[in-house]
Amino acid sequence: MHHNRKLSESIGVIGTGKMGSALVRGLLKEKLVKPEQIYAYDILHEILMELVEETGINAALNNLRIVEQCSIIFICVKPQVFETTLQKLRTSFTNDHLVISIAAGVPLTTIERLTGNARCVRIMPNMPFQVGEGAAGFSLGTRNDNRDSEIVELVFGSLGKVFQFPEYLLDAVTGLSGTGPAYVFVFIEALADGGVLAGLPRREALILSAQTVMGAAKLLLEQNVHPGVLKDAIMSPGGTTASALQLMESRGFRSILIDAVEAATNKSQFLGRNNLSLSDQ
Ligand SMILES: NC(=O)c1ccc[n+]([C@@H]2O[C@H](COP(=O)([O-])OP(=O)(O)OC[C@H]3O[C@@H](n4cnc5c(N)ncnc54)[C@H](OP(=O)(O)O)[C@@H]3O)[C@@H](O)[C@H]2O)c1
Numbered sequence: 118m119h120h121n122r123k124l125s126e127s128i129g130v131i132g133t134g135k136m137g138s139a140l141v142r143g144l145l146k147e148k149l150v151k152p153e154q155i156y157a158y159d160i161l162h163e164i165l166m167e168l169v170e171e172t173g174i175n176a177a178l179n180n181l182r183i184v185e186q187c188s189i190i191f192i193c194v195k196p197q198v199f200e201t202t203l204q205k206l207r208t209s210f211t212n213d214h215l216v217i218s219i220a221a222g223v224p225l226t227t228i229e230r231l232t233g234n235a236r237c238v239r240i241m242p243n244m245p246f247q248v249g250e251g252a253a254g255f256s257l258g259t260r261n262d263n264r265d266s267e268i269v270e271l272v273f274g275s276l277g278k279v280f281q282f283p284e285y286l287l288d289a290v291t292g293l294s295g296t297g298p299a300y301v302f303v304f305i306e307a308l309a310d311g312g313v314l315a316g317l318p319r320r321e322a323l324i325l326s327a328q329t330v331m332g333a334a335k336l337l338l339e340q341n342v343h344p345g346v347l348k349d350a351i352m353s354p355g356g357t358t359a360s361a362l363q364l365m366e367s368r369g370f371r372s373i374l375i376d377a378v379e380a381a382t383n384k385s386q387f388l389g390r391n392n393l394s395l396s397d398q
Pocket residue numbers: 131132133134135136137158159160161164180193194195196198201202219220221222241242243244295
């Protein structure tokens with residue numbers, strides 16, 4: 118973790134929807150930058166102004182101003198509007214710009230084609246970076262230097278865990294950690310439902326459930342052991358855990374999760390191929 122480090126560059130954020138605004142909040146919460154260093158723009162004026170009022174960042178007049186003003190630029194618009202958004206800015210980028218795209222499925226070849234001579238990064242983050250516990254995978258483009266991976270690791274390492282991969286593995290990152298928080302929310306809700314079925318009040322059941330997921334994950338990451346070791350430590354002979362796990366195994370709990378990650382990975386590959394064929398025509 119680089120909690121004591123800061124970015125001196127001016128930071129641009131194009132698109133302040135769910136992910137763009139989460140990124141801004143995360144950067145400020147971790148004190149990586151000051152609000153005055155951030156320039157943001159969104160087509161939806163209200164959501165931009167809400168974020169500006171909440172955080173004290175600058176509202177840019179348009180995306181071109183961001184490119185003129187900032188050296189690190191996060192692209193946080195939906196994949197469907199990626200091309201049209203960047204097309205107009207293409208000639209304004211120089212090699213002094215670092216463009217970091219979070220758009221799912223938009224390949225580095227497309228990002229580089231639309232950003233002149235800029236150094237490009239493609240990253241797949243996830244929603245919990247809003248609270249400093251994100252999980253992300255990234256790939257560098259063809260024009261980057263070592264400093265660029267340091268910047269990405271500084272930003273996303275301060276907002277959680279981040280790993281560099283060859284680009285073809287970003288679909289797998291999407292299937293695991295990009296969409297994974299949704300699986301975990303369903304898990305938490307269902308666990309709480311089980312608690313309610315067993316007689317617990319709803320509010321407490323939900324907190325016990327979420328805290329159980331967070332605590333187990335934290336224990337695993339801190340102790341750095343195989344999950345089976347920790348599972349064995351909880352599972353006493355003839356006990357309650359053994360009964361629950363017997364039922365989970367017989368209903369295919371593990372294979373459901375494995376298949377879910379595979380399904381999301383396949384879907385990500387499919388969408389990526391479609392983006393590529395559309396945008397490269
Ligand atoms: N949600 C996730 O968990 C997740 C995880 C990893 C990556 N991502 C990626 O993150 C990106 C953003 O997703 P999101 O969920 O934050 O979407 P979102 O909430 O729809 O935010 C995108 C925002 O960008 C605005 N916008 C559209 N065109 C623009 C332009 N030319 N200039 C400036 N702003 C523009 C959109 O306005 P309009 O609504 O008017 O178009 C919207 O407010 C996507 O590419 C997605 O693939 C999301």
